[in-house]
Amino acid sequence: MALQLYNTLTRAKEVFVPVDASHVRIYCCGPTVYSYAHIGNGRTFTAFDLLARVMKHLYPTVTYARNITDVDDKIMDRAKALGQSIETVTETTTAQFHADMDALNLLRPDVEPRATGHIDAMIAMIERLIAGGHAYAAEGHVLFNVPSMPDYGRLSRRSQDEMIAGARVEVAPYKKSPADFILWKPSAEDQPGWDSPWGRGRPGWHIECSAMTAAHLGPVFDVHGGGLDLIFPHHENEIAQSRCAHGTPVMANYWVHAGFLTMSGDKMSKSLGNIFTVAELLDEVPGEALRLALLQAHYRQPLDFSKEGLRQARATLDRWYGVLRAAGTVPAAKVPDEVLAALEDDLNTPLAFSLLHELANRFHKETDEGARRAVAASFKAAANLMGLLTQDPEAWFRWTPKGAEGLDEAAIQAAIQARKDARAAKNFAEADRIRKDLLDQGVVLEDGPQGTTWKRA
RNA sequence: GGCGCGGUGGCAGAAUGGUGAUGCAACGGACUGCAAAUCCGUGAAUCCGGGUUCGAUUCCCGGCCGUGCCUCCA
Numbered sequence: 001m002a003l004q005l006y007n008t009l010t011r012a013k014e015v016f017v018p019v020d021a022s023h024v025r026i027y028c029c030g031p032t033v034y035s036y037a038h039i040g041n042g043r044t045f046t047a048f049d050l051l052a053r054v055m056k057h058l059y060p061t062v063t064y065a066r067n068i069t070d071v072d073d074k075i076m077d078r079a080k081a082l083g084q085s086i087e088t089v090t091e092t093t094t095a096q097f098h099a100d101m102d103a104l105n106l107l108r109p110d111v112e113p114r115a116t117g118h119i120d121a122m123i124a125m126i127e128r129l130i131a132g133g134h135a136y137a138a139e140g141h142v143l144f145n146v147p148s149m150p151d152y153g154r155l156s157r158r159s160q161d162e163m164i165a166g167a168r169v170e171v172a173p174y175k176k177s178p179a180d181f182i183l184w185k186p187s188a189e190d191q192p193g194w195d196s197p198w199g200r201g202r203p204g205w206h207i208e209c210s211a212m213t214a215a216h217l218g219p220v221f222d223v224h225g226g227g228l229d230l231i232f233p234h235h236e237n238e239i240a241q242s243r244c245a246h247g248t249p250v251m252a253n254y255w256v257h258a259g260f261l262t263m264s265g266d267k268m269s270k271s272l273g274n275i276f277t278v279a280e281l282l283d284e285v286p287g288e289a290l291r292l293a294l295l296q297a298h299y300r301q302p303l304d305f306s307k308e309g310l311r312q313a314r315a316t317l318d319r320w321y322g323v324l325r326a327a328g329t330v331p332a333a334k335v336p337d338e339v340l341a342a343l344e345d346d347l348n349t350p351l352a353f354s355l356l357h358e359l360a361n362r363f364h365k366e367t368d369e370g371a372r373r374a375v376a377a378s379f380k381a382a383a384n385l386m387g388l389l390t391q392d393p394e395a396w397f398r399w400t401p402k403g404a405e406g407l408d409e410a411a412i413q414a415a416i417q418a419r420k421d422a423r424a425a426k427n428f429a430e431a432d433r434i435r436k437d438l439l440d441q442g443v444v445l446e447d448g449p450q451g452t453t454w455k456r457a
Numbered sequence: 458g459g460c461g462c463g464g465u466g467g468c469a470g471a472a473u474g475g476u477g478a479u480g481c482a483a484c485g486g487a488c489u490g491c492a493a494a495u496c497c498g499u500g501a502a503u504c505c506g507g508g509u510u511c512g513a514u515u516c517c518c519g520g521c522c523g524u525g526c527c528u529c530c531a
Contacts, residue, residue, distance in 0.1 A: 072529095231461095304469090350471045354478055357479055423490080432492080
């Protein structure tokens with residue numbers, strides 16, 4: 001089976017054919033670093049992390065690029081509100097972003113370009129667009145001229161007439177066409193800016209991705225994506241800029257968009273304020289449980305986020321880590337074909353998880369030790385491909401929420417020993433008292449053939 | 458108003474033109490000193506109305522409900 005992806009450009013699931021099978025190149029629109037990432041951001045980046053992992057499994061060389069947008073008016077506003085420099089805001093937010101994504105067990109992208117590092121490339125690209133008749137300067141601004149591109153709107157399936165008719169924004173007087181969008185805008189004295197042929201200014205929102213993808217992945221690459229809400233205007237405008245600057249029929253061959261996370265039905269977004277940040281959730285649940293919860297629905301489906309979903313994800317990981325704990329050291333193995341096939345089918349994680357459950361079940365039922373180890377090995381390989389079950393099982397079972405550390409391990413071990421003595425003396429009342437006492441402090445005991453193990457509730 | 462997405466058991470969530478995965482929860486049993494974990498078993502679902510078809514949850518049309526984009530947004 002070959003990798004298939006749903007392509008927003010064609011609105012159909014397609015077999016993935018790389019531009020160059022010896023070097024696959026994918027790009028995901030990264031964060032604007034002005035505030036902490038919320039769990040909805042986490043979902044999109046987790047989906048792309050999974051795509052990158054699957055592609056790296058299938059192809060010898062994959063470059064996965066995810067940018068950092070570190071010049072933006074929201075950052076300027078944030079810096080002003082905090083009384084901090086823009087650099088302080090972008091650096092601290094970027095550091096937190098990295099910590100959050102690490103906790104979700106995302107691989108670092110191979111390239112993480114920053115907008116401020118590509119200003120020259122943006123200016124060069126804008127100059128090419130002007131030279132080609134696709135952009136014009138007006139009152140210190142440079143605008144992309146949408147009517148200069150006959151098939152503008154292909155990705156979002158909007159006609160130019162529709163956009164003009166539906167425009168809810170007041171049209172700036174310097175625009176030749178209401179649909180035209182900003183490539184470069186002037187900066188006031190107290191705003192960040194760079195010298196350009198059009199005076200001191202800063203880039204518009206979309207041009208950075210066009211410049212950065214061209215610099216790191218080339219004018220035409222394999223996959224580009226992000227959240228559903230980026231289809232219009234962001235990705236549409238990126239396509240316009242890149243194709244008109246490079247004279248190519250496409251910018252990327254496959255456009256992949258992740259669905260939204262909702263909070264009891266409503267979209268979770270910074271502007272609605274109904275958000276959980278990744279950082280705050282990490283105080284309550286292990287990052288891996290968060291990762292699993294985010295992958296539990298297919299990436300394009302709406303996912304209603306809830307604490308119940310997190311509880312379930314954690315319970316599932318308890319079960320799965322229980323397999324690894326019981327299996328002991330597990331040898332490396334090949335990812336089972338069915339699991340790979342599920343992931344190759346447009347990243348069907350729910351189907352892949354059902355297969356993991358079946359493997360876990362088979363492990364527990366298997367009586368032959370060799371076969372048991374083989375099942376455990378396949379199980380682990382499959383989970384690892386999805387960025388799961390990568391830590392030591394004991395570390396998983398000992399995770400504690402922030403501020404609820406409770407008993408230390410020595411005290412737990414001492415209590416387990418005391419209970420063992422009581423049981424040996426058939427003093428079950430005392431043994432049960434000790435177990436209840438530990439349970440009250442968040443420690444669950446399990447008596448097995450190899451002795452008593454424990455985990456944090 | 459334009460464009461789009463979704464509606465599957467109590468909950469989460471796949472798949473499918475012909476007996477509808479999987480997990481959580483519930484219930485019964487095995488195991489256990491009792492539990493936990495694990496295993497075995499039980500009950501439980503395709504929004505409504507038309508159409509196409511031998512047959513529709515799946516395809517088409519209409520409706521209802523929910524939700525997203527069209528403005529910053531993953």
